Amino acid sequence: MIEVKDIKKKFGRKNVLKGVSFTAEKGEITCIIGINGVGKTTILNAIMNLTPINGGQILMNGETINKNSYEKITFIPDAITMLPSMTIAEAMQFMDDFYDSWNQDRATEILSFFKLSKNEKINNLSKGNRAKVNLLLGLALDVDYLLMDEPFSGIDIFSREQIAEVFTSHLVEDRGVIITTHEIGDIEHLLDKVVLLDEGEVLTEFNSEEVRETEGKSVVDVMREVYQK
Numbered sequence: 001m002i003e004v005k006d007i008k009k010k011f012g013r014k015n016v017l018k019g020v021s022f023t024a025e026k027g028e029i030t031c032i033i034g035i036n037g038v039g040k041t042t043i044l045n046a047i048m049n050l051t052p053i054n055g056g057q058i059l060m061n062g063e064t065i066n067k068n069s070y071e072k073i074t075f076i077p078d079a080i081t082m083l084p085s086m087t088i089a090e091a092m093q094f095m096d097d098f099y100d101s102w103n104q105d106r107a108t109e110i111l112s113f114f115k116l117s118k119n120e121k122i123n124n125l126s127k128g129n130r131a132k133v134n135l136l137l138g139l140a141l142d143v144d145y146l147l148m149d150e151p152f153s154g155i156d157i158f159s160r161e162q163i164a165e166v167f168t169s170h171l172v173e174d175r176g177v178i179i180t181t182h183e184i185g186d187i188e189h190l191l192d193k194v195v196l197l198d199e200g201e202v203l204t205e206f207n208s209e210e211v212r213e214t215e216g217k218s219v220v221d222v223m224r225e226v227y228q229k
């Protein structure tokens with residue numbers, strides 16, 4: 001489990017995170033929802049130790065997150081970080097050379113699932129296909145936790161549907177996934193847990209299935225209630 005406990009982050013005088021807490025379990029998809037600029041990426045960066053925090057704690061399996069923990073987590077940013085002149089095959093080779101946890105069989109499986117041709121240059125890919133390659137490069141690592149920044153943002157409905165399918169497949173089964181989004185749209189059914197952020201604070205954290213069963217409410221219903229207060 002990843003536990004984010006009362007983390008605080010300031011940029012200059014701006015209090016971006018004012019004491020954010022939530023947990024993300026293995027085998028579940030946790031979604032951090034909030035409008036643009038609310039601090040979603042900052043939370044992921046804090047978990048990855050890419051930005052120093054001004055207070056609070058981040059634990060993984062009960063221990064303060066540390067160098068060893070990062071062998072079990074991967075961060076998939078919202079845009080591909082490989083050189084655009086690389087082919088997909090070259091990007092995969094790069095990952096293979098760089099990471100012990102790279103799983104070539106899984107990469108090949110995702111490649112064919114997305115119907116991507118590995119000789120295509122990243123530069124020449126559509127936005128949707130670039131998002132898929134980005135996802136592939138993260139998903140093919142054998143790690144317990146995947147952090148994904150806006151994996152559905154700005155891509156067409158067909159690519160969204162294909163990416164959504166991956167989230168319900170064995171490719172993420174048993175792993176803990178944290179995704180961020182500012183629009184819940186058609187991904188609601190994928191989520192186990194929802195964390196609603198506003199003005200640097202968590203407004204509520206809930207299990208979407210539970211709320212659906214016990215209160216008959218969708219995630220969007222809860223969002224309307226909480227944000228329109």
Ligand SMILES: Nc1ncnc2c1ncn2[C@@H]1O[C@H](COP(=O)(O)OP(=O)(O)OP(=O)(O)O)[C@@H](O)[C@H]1O
Pocket residue numbers: 011012016034035036037038039040041042043182
């Ligand atoms: N390195 C930085 N220096 C100064 N301010 C920053 C820095 N990084 C982020 N911020 C500010 O912190 C706030 C939160 O940014 P963040 O990128 O975490 O938001 P977000 O919720 O992920 O937004 P989006 O949905 O647009 O990606 C914003 O106001 C942003 O301008």
